[in-house]
Amino acid sequence: MGHVSTTSTTPSLPVPTHAARLREALLAADFTADGLLDLLGAQAYAALARSETVPALRATRGDSPLETLVRLFLLQQPVEQARAAAALPLEEALADGWLVREGETVSATVDVRPYGGPDGEDWFIVSDLGCAVGGAGGIGKKDEGVVLGVGGASTTLAGITVRAPVATALDLGTGSGIQALHAAQHATLVTATDLNPRALDFTRLTLALSGARGAELLRGSLFEPVDGDTYDLIVSNPPFVISPGTGLTYRDGGMSGDDLCRTLVQQAGDRLNDGGYAQFLANWQHVEGEDWQDRLRSWVPRGCDAWIVQREVQDVTQYTELWLRDSGEHRGDPEEYRRAYERWLDEFEAGKTRSIGFGWITLRKNAAVASGAIEPSIVLEEWPHPVEQPLGDTVRAHFERQDYLRTHDDAALLADRFVLAPEVVQEQVGLPGAEDPEHVLLRQNRGMRRATRVDHVAAGFAGVCDGSLSAGRILDAIGQLTGEDPVLLRDRTPQAIRLLVEEGFLLPVTGEETG
Numbered sequence: 001m002g003h004v005s006t007t008s009t010t011p012s013l014p015v016p017t018h019a020a021r022l023r024e025a026l027l028a029a030d031f032t033a034d035g036l037l038d039l040l041g042a043q044a045y046a047a048l049a050r051s052e053t054v055p056a057l058r059a060t061r062g063d064s065p066l067e068t069l070v071r072l073f074l075l076q077q078p079v080e081q082a083r084a085a086a087a088l089p090l091e092e093a094l095a096d097g098w099l100v101r102e103g104e105t106v107s108a109t110v111d112v113r114p115y116g117g118p119d120g121e122d123w124f125i126v127s128d129l130g131c132a133v134g135g136a137g138g139i140g141k142k143d144e145g146v147v148l149g150v151g152g153a154s155t156t157l158a159g160i161t162v163r164a165p166v167a168t169a170l171d172l173g174t175g176s177g178i179q180a181l182h183a184a185q186h187a188t189l190v191t192a193t194d195l196n197p198r199a200l201d202f203t204r205l206t207l208a209l210s211g212a213r214g215a216e217l218l219r220g221s222l223f224e225p226v227d228g229d230t231y232d233l234i235v236s237n238p239p240f241v242i243s244p245g246t247g248l249t250y251r252d253g254g255m256s257g258d259d260l261c262r263t264l265v266q267q268a269g270d271r272l273n274d275g276g277y278a279q280f281l282a283n284w285q286h287v288e289g290e291d292w293q294d295r296l297r298s299w300v301p302r303g304c305d306a307w308i309v310q311r312e313v314q315d316v317t318q319y320t321e322l323w324l325r326d327s328g329e330h331r332g333d334p335e336e337y338r339r340a341y342e343r344w345l346d347e348f349e350a351g352k353t354r355s356i357g358f359g360w361i362t363l364r365k366n367a368a369v370a371s372g373a374i375e376p377s378i379v380l381e382e383w384p385h386p387v388e389q390p391l392g393d394t395v396r397a398h399f400e401r402q403d404y405l406r407t408h409d410d411a412a413l414l415a416d417r418f419v420l421a422p423e424v425v426q427e428q429v430g431l432p433g434a435e436d437p438e439h440v441l442l443r444q445n446r447g448m449r450r451a452t453r454v455d456h457v458a459a460g461f462a463g464v465c466d467g468s469l470s471a472g473r474i475l476d477a478i479g480q481l482t483g484e485d486p487v488l489l490r491d492r493t494p495q496a497i498r499l500l501v502e503e504g505f506l507l508p509v510t511g512e513e514t515g
Helices: 016-028 033-049 054-059 065-074 081-085 090-096 152-160 178-183 197-209 259-271 292-297 316-326 334-350 392-406 410-415 456-463 471-482 486-492 494-502
Strands: 099-102 105-108 111-116 122-127 166-172 187-194 216-219 231-236 272-287 304-315 353-365 378-382 417-420 424-429 439-444 451-454 466-470 506-509
Touching: 016 065, 016 090, 016 122, 016 197, 033 054, 033 065, 033 111, 054 065, 065 081, 065 105, 065 111, 081 090, 081 105, 090 099, 122 178, 122 197, 152 178, 152 272, 152 353, 152 392, 166 178, 178 187, 178 197, 178 231, 187 197, 187 231, 197 216, 231 259, 259 272, 259 353, 272 292, 272 304, 272 392, 292 378, 304 316, 304 392, 316 334, 316 353, 334 353, 392 494, 410 471, 410 494, 424 456, 439 456, 451 456, 451 494, 456 471, 456 494, 466 471, 471 486, 486 494, 494 506
Parallel strands: 166 187, 166 231, 187 216, 231 272, 304 378
Antiparallel strands: 099 105, 111 122, 272 353, 304 353, 417 466, 417 506, 424 439, 439 451
8 A cells, every 4th residue: 555644754765776786686596476486485485475484484595696685685684795795786785775784794674575567577566674565574563654565455456457558647655666667567657656755765666676667756645746637547555444543654544434535536537638547446434324335436526437346345343353463453462452442443333334345446537428428337346256367458348348338229239249258158057967957157267257147048149149140130040949039039138238248248349240
């Protein structure tokens, strides 16, 4: 998460003067995501991701450059100077401040985590000591101004982001710069903001050590630093935790309830260029007597389409325990922990909050919606099931299908041609030995991995959709084969076709009908 509402002072950071030299040394030693897996083995690698360091320490008892770098930057172990000098340009690393001398040894001042880019790039995410996922620190008491490394939330956001080439991109609440690093691969100009100046420095380090283009770095809260500028892409993994305090800036937004996420979403509409996307991770309250979908629908700004996916819901006790463990309060004084727990529950009770939802929010600016020419497409759904990342193309295709469906009535659907999406398979469900299945499922093997139940007509229709015949002509043929009235088929089937298109099972074919 990034910081958008408070700040603090913590120790100084390296300067990236010799970042290119350090990067060369890291790559030469195979200090990469693949190199780590090869060195540590699957078990130690997985243990390190759980912040269990003993297996990794055992696997790095040799003196190779890779073992040295793992001990320095991931395990936070002091290393003899001669050993460090064999692994990296020691004097440059000391001069820049990546390392510090401690007698005859050197120690790292920051976590450096190898991170594989979407196209096989070797990147490095720089964060505070003990705050890289898979580093040595693990979950524990954190200072309020710390900057975290890459984690599950940041990789989720990176995976769902639409990756079309754009002129301008904004990473709001950049943290250690993960989203800015991704955006730099397909945006001409990247702007990264954060209220914590250390986060901006970490973003500069991450970009430099990863060999990426620099970004415009601006300090401030929410959209204040960008002074009315608009963007083709906005991404944010904000401090979305709904908590009774503002002690940890990387997670606590400093506003009541889910107001920070609501404000961020509502203000994003005015910051998007036409056709631009804004994509966020967010938490939201489930309030007694209120439908969560109505709450989120009210957040969508004018002139935007929206797709909001609720991935998980936790009751207030689960949620409280999760974030008290995150801050390490469960390891301290039991009485202090009990009082903290009470404060969280008091806050939820005062707001009539029964549970907390977590998910993805994607907005797309649409000039036709802004002008009132068409109604906005606002889709809210609960989808706790496994998905296959990356989903950026899936997100973009969702909005393209919504555009299609809004401009095609039933008659237009029947005149058009469709193809079955390549990842779709059919499953028949029924008792063993039964002559006919109880029902038929169409299932996607990629993307959202949806499954939908269809009747025999819809299953037969989908199975022959290869783009050669219009939907109407296919239904006429099905009517002749089954003896059903083709007029009735044409009357009742468009609703099923519309659903299959909306969920991505069928893809419209453009151009004149053939065949």
